[in-house]
Amino acid sequence: MKKMGIILILLVIVVGFLFPFFVGPYPLHVVTTVLTYMTLGLSWDMMLRTGQLSFGTAGFFGLGGYAALLTTLYLGVNPLLSIFIGGAFAAIVAFALGYAILRLREIYFAITTLALAGVFTVIARNLHDLTGGPEGKILPSAIFNGDPTKIYWMMFFISLGTILVSEIFQRTRVRFAITAIRNDEITARSSGIDIFKYLLFVFVVTSAIQGVVGGAYAQEYGFISPESAFANSFLLLPIAMCLAGGIYSTLGPVIGSIILGVLSEYLKLLFPYGHLIIYGVIIVALVLFMPHGILGMLKKVLKRTRVEAEVNENAI
Amino acid sequence: MPFEAPILSVENLTKRFGGLIAVNSLTFEVERGEVLGIIGPNGAGKTTLTNVVSGLYTPSEGRIFFRGEDVTYLDAHQRCRLGISRTFQLMRPIKEFTVLENVMVSALFGKGLDLKSAKEKAREVCDFVGLKRVNIPVESATVLELKKMEIARALASDPELIFLDEVMAGLNVDETNEMIETVKRINSRGVTVIVIEHVMSVIKELTHRVIVLDRGKIIAEGSYEKVSHKPEVISAYLGEEE
């Protein structure tokens, strides 16, 4: 069983890696976009696993984008390396802000993260000399000279890394800490868990991921502006994908982003005008009728068959 | 003989909720190895005292010393690691976890073990308190099992001092007797125990010494025999029951 799992994972990695050789540039671009949202969704979900609802996803995504693009522009940093600078910058900002805002809970935390993302946008728009203001900045060339295959590989490996981090969260003491914190902070504290330390840790790690993805995205287009870097879609789509696929897991956001990501492209082709409306309706329907996401529904069905099997066994 | 600080010592401990004084300038000590009973009518401040000493509430006034060390402003997780444990009168299991995982949490973080040793430790304490079904989700556990799980969780961090806040409430005679035996075995492991209980026979059976609280104040202190005959204690209880 375990062996099968490992073989399956290796298969997915190999197929994912060889994917560009099977498809044309358009599907490849769609999948690259899906992977971008997948990493954002996973990072949002990882924070949610601590019980904290963050609306800062697009904010740290944009910070990473600016840090990456501007270091390449002004300091001539290698674009690939600059992506990690984007992650580091987002992490440092998250660390500093986390000290102040991780005492907040629930809606207060959510609103504050949203407000901070708004502040980042205003700063980016007004630091004209550095960021180019509302018009933004353009690099002479996109990363890998815009080669879609290499860009896909870049996102592919960032996604693999994010999935790995998510699984580390799920399989180590981190899972015990953050699940306990999410369920009952009083029990968690009384059992020796340093809540603030874990919240800060998860906030910094997930912001770093968002910064890396933002850096990669900015380098993919060789361009950054406040509107593109801090766009609402980088906050809302990942959340919708997680809710659709199922929260508090690695598989949920992965499934959700693939299904909703591909679906949105398909709808765009079918209905060039109004696809967003249909998309919105589908998201609302998924959330209403599958409160535990697609993954939750699958688990329920599987559990029922298992229980039935057990009952049958007992009858014998 | 070298001077040994009492395991717990509180000085002028006060906890207010707005105008209400739940714990009112308490001063007492707990000797290492003893079983201390805390009794008192509903609302006397027993649970609040537990919350303040275990670090969930910061006191409004006063100081708390654990093994002679000032812990007044340490958070609950730090006090847990130092060796102060407690159960919850209103049980607070982690509902997403199995019974064993609930116990593992304090072995992982209170005692600082790795996953594998924490699992072993959790199995050991579950066994110690007589929990047999450990791999079930908490929602399918019985009340007795949940109470045992609370105690097991409190023990898994290897505490030196443990508060048991009404762990026998709601149990039948056989179950209560089993719990009494468990508490005695906890104490004989070298753990100092503070039992909060309404059932007098339990207090009589278990404790070396009793503190009686009423409206946040100590109204009597001493052996069960001595305390139970004091008129103010009798009237505090009579005043409540009738």
Ligand SMILES: Nc1ncnc2c1ncn2[C@@H]1O[C@H](COP(=O)(O)OP(=O)(O)OP(=O)(O)O)[C@@H](O)[C@H]1O
């Ligand atoms: N968090 C709180 N906020 C406000 N008042 C509180 C709080 N906790 C306790 N109190 C009040 O403090 C007083 C003492 O309550 P506490 O729970 O400590 O009593 P107790 O001795 O444990 O009672 P019981 O035997 O019913 O468990 C009560 O009047 C209670 O209403």
Ligand SMILES: [Mg+2]
């Ligand atoms: Mg109480």
